Amino acid sequence: MDNSVLLVSPSPHVRARYSTRTIMLDVIIALVPALIAATVIFGWRALVVTAVCVASCVISEWLFEKLCKRDVTVGDLSAVVTGMLLGFNLPVSIPLWQAIFGSIVAIVVVKQLFGGIGCNFANPAITARVVMLISFAGSMSDFSTKNDAVSSATPLSGGEMPSLLDLFLGRHGGSIGETCALAIIIGGVYLIARRVITWHTPVVFVGTVMLFTLALGENPLEHALTGGLLLGAVFMATDYSTTPPTKWGKVIFGAGCGAITVLIRVFGNYPEGVSFAILFMNILTPYITSWTKKKPLGGVKKK
Amino acid sequence: MSIFKLKGVHLRHCKNTAEAVPVRMEVPKKLVLPMSMHIGAPAVPVVKVGDEIKVGQLVGEPGKGLSSPIYSGVSGKVKKIDEIISVAGTHVTTVVIEPDGLQTVSEDITPPKVTNREEFLEAVRMSGIVGFGGAGFPTTVKLSAEVSKIDTIVVNGAECEPYITSDTRTMIDDAEYVAEGLALIMKYLETDKAVIGIENNKPRCIESMRRATEGMSGVEVKSLPALYPQGGEKVLVYHTLGRIIKEGQLPADVGAVVINCTTVAAIAKYIRTGMPQVEKCVTVDGSAIAEPKNVIVPIGTPVLELIEFCGGFKCQPRKILWGGPMMGIALPDLTMPVLKQTNAILAFDRKDATPPKSSACIRCGKCAAHCPFSLSPCDISKAYEAGDGEALERSKVNLCMECGCCSYVCPAKRNIVQKNKLAKAMLRNYQTSKQGGGK
Structure with a gap:
């Protein structure tokens, strides 16, 4: 027998079936219900904005990696996820060039300049949204649409508070992917069932917001169902690179996000605080991770 | 008793040969008898080229200190050293050794x-028995532990690696x-x-061992979850006795002797027949083997001869493993012999053998979440790449048993x-250089 065909590689010689790509694919699948809901609620433009964001994220990642002579990693689908999440965080009336600008910020500035997937410390979609919120304050808070039923300001920014059922189904003003609580919860349950994320961050995040708003005399259910809270708690506060991997780290992260969200919503100048809260906690992530690291079994402290 | 279950991974067991009664x-x-089939000093050959050898005859006597003797499993002539x-x-x-096919048994066997x-202890030493779990630690050394220190014998019947069924x-x-x-x-x-300790995916073994140990006082057959790496020494001691073997300790330091079931048998x-360790039951399996068997x-x-005995390859093999798929070693060629501690030879076709391409770490934390000893493997990689010895010391990488869950x-x-x-x-x-510098 010819020995040269024998492969010598390090153990283990079997690997789990999932990969970075299948995990990202699961996230995309989990985002589909919200995308469908957004198209129904806001019309076709919701789909167009999301598609433009996805395309510009993927293309800018490909171009940047080609320019830097790095391995092209668009196949891992993470840029698609970033694009979808950014699109979901924009109002449906956003000018498309602004959406493209935001995508480039997310991929090039926030992700690739720090070394690409896994190396960024801040969530690309969230950071890009915050940049856009400051750069294009007008169009980022213009929630008027051709659909009269939802062409109002978001409930949090002083619009009339719709019924709880309308809030749950997403029939109110807001960013493209954030309004339909039902669709986001379906996506979240799917991700937990597929073990892509654990329940800790989303449950603690939303729970903290409800608890704090209750304590401050506001309606906790309205706070849970409005703004980008659910979208942020399920899809952005659970990003691997930018949040703690440990169980207790996730709990602290979720609680911190919840507390800051309420502080901004109730006492701050912005009607909505989820993005800022997650971004702030992203910065604390390395510390939270090192506080909550498990102790090695049988480790002996050095004398 | 252990309060928490240690982490690990659920693997596809692939125990295809569990019902295959071993054939000789x-x-x-x-x-081909390498003089080192154990941890410690190699054995020293006591035969010369041209010597007539019989079954069970000593070929290599134990070297100094930690060592084990090596015997011939065939009768024949020493061809070369x-x-x-x-x-x-x-x-x-x-x-x-070139066998003569007669299999004349040595008259020294009593x-x-x-x-x-x-x-x-002397009998176990001269039997050539080493730990058959895979490490090949001379058994006599394990059993030489101070009598006063040891209170429990843990028999390892976990066999948590996929495919392997020789312990089964x-x-x-x-x-x-x-x-x-x-x-x-x-x-003694x-x-x-x-x-x-036996994994619960082997109910026949549990039943069989319960029947065999009936009436022996103080012996418990414990069914353990089939969670790799259940058969790791520290994992097994924790799950059977609830004791933690700390950094730098041996099982004896927590009062236990852990010994593989095939070693015990x-x-x-040997005590019954006097025939030393000259043969071994090996599982031959994998997607490229024509007739998997024990x-x-x-x-x-x-x-190669062993694989030919199992019908040869049914397709072009791409990877031959010495041991299980989680910790086994990929063989560079097929002239390597079966050793005392070999428990499986697995051959895989192209599809099963090709390793996936690695990409960048996405910091998902799965490696740390599944580490039985709660290490943080991705931090260890980082410290290694940075050459940071102090960070490695803090990371407790020396506790790693290399199970491969990460x-x-x-x-x-x-x-x-x-x-x-x-x-x-x-x-x-x-650590060596630090100690040297301190003096």
């Missing part, structure tokens, strides 16, 4: 006289030998408690456990 392979065309490259990649003196602890067959076919060997060990180590067989094979048989669960398919192994070596160098 005829005499190989050539017997040579050096080969071992599975571990080191050069090792090797005696090559059951050893065992009446006290010293005679028992021992527990089904040789259950009475396991019980007999265990009784001997308990007698003066312990009255023993636990036989081999001790009983084979009792003379130690020293070249892997690499298995990694979605980016990074070779994390390989980095851990390199990091352990780096840490040793760092």
Whole structure:
């Protein structure tokens, strides 16, 4: 027998079936219900904005990696996820060039300049949204649409508070992917069932917001169902690179996000605080991770 | 008792040969006996080229200190004494024997006289028995632990690696030998408690061992979850006795002797017959093997002959493993012999053998979440790449048993456990140089 065909590689010689790509694919699948809901609620433009964001994220990642002579990693689908999440965080009336600008910020500035997937410390979609919120304050808070039923300001920014059922189904003003609580919860349950994320961050995040708003005399259910809270708690506060991997780290992260969200919503100048809260906690992530690291079994402290 | 279950991974068991009663392979065309099939000093050849050899005859006597003797499993003539490259990649003196096919048994084979602890330990030493779990630690050293320190014998019947069923067959076919060997060990180590730990995916073994140990006081057969790496020494001690073996400690330091079930059976067989360790039951399986089976094979048989005995390859093999898929070593060629501690030879086709491409770490934390010892493998990789000895010391990488769970669960398919192994070596160098500098 010819020995040269024998492969010598390090153990283990079997690997789990999932990969970075299948995990990202699961996230995309989990985002589909919200995308469908957004198209129904806001019309076709919701789909167009999301598609433009996805395309510009993927293309800018490909171009940047080609320019830097790095391995092209668009196949891992993470840029698609970033694009979808950014699109979901924009109002449906956003000018498309602004959406493209935001995508480039997310991929090039926030992700690739720090070394690409896994190396960024801040969530690309969230950071890009915050940049856009400051750069294009007008169009980022213009929630008027051709659909009269939802062409109002978001409930949090002083619009009339719709019924709880309308809030749950997403029939109110807001960013493209954030309004339909039902669709986001379906996506979240799917991700937990597929073990892509654990329940800790989303449950603690939303729970903290409800608890704090209750304590401050506001309606906790309205706070849970409005703004980008659910979208942020399920899809952005659970990003691997930018949040703690440990169980207790996730709990602290979720609680911190919840507390800051309420502080901004109730006492701050912005009607909505989820993005800022997650971004702030992203910065604390390395510390939270090192506080909550498990102790090695049988480790002996050095004398 | 243990309060928490240690982490691990659920693997596809692939115990295809669990029902395959071991068959004895005829005499190989050539017997290759490396003088190092154990941890410690290599054995020293006591034969010359041209010598007539009989079955059970001493070929290599134990070297100084930690060592083990090596015997011939065939009768024939010593063809050459040579050096080969071992599975571990080191050069090792090797005696090559040309069998005559007659299998004449040496007249020296008589059951050893065992009446006290010293005679028992000497018998185990001269039996050539080493830990058959895979590490090949000379068993006599394990059993030489201070009697006052040991209170429990833990028999390892976990066999948590996929595919391998040689221990399974021992527990089904040789259950009475396991019980007999265990009784001997308990007698001479003066312990009255023993636990036989078996993964619950082997109900036949559990039943068989329960039946065999019926009436033995202090022996418990414990069914453990089938969670890799259940058979890791520290994991097994934790899950059976709830004791934590700390950094730098041996099982004896927490009052336990951990010993593989096939090793226990081999001790009983030797005490009964006097035939030393000259053959081994090996599982031959994998997607490229025509007829997977369990084979009792003379130690020293070249892997290729063993595979030919199992119908050869049914397709072009791409990877041959010495051991299980989680911790086994990929063989560079098929002239390597079966050793004492070989429990499986697996051959895989192109589809199963090609390693996935690794990509960047996405910091999902799965490696840390699945580490049985709660290490943080991705931090260890980082410290290793930075050459940071102090960070490696803090990371406790020296606790790593190299089970491979971290690499298995990694979605980016990074070779994390390989980095851990390199990091352990780096840490040793760092500590040696630090000690040297301090003086």
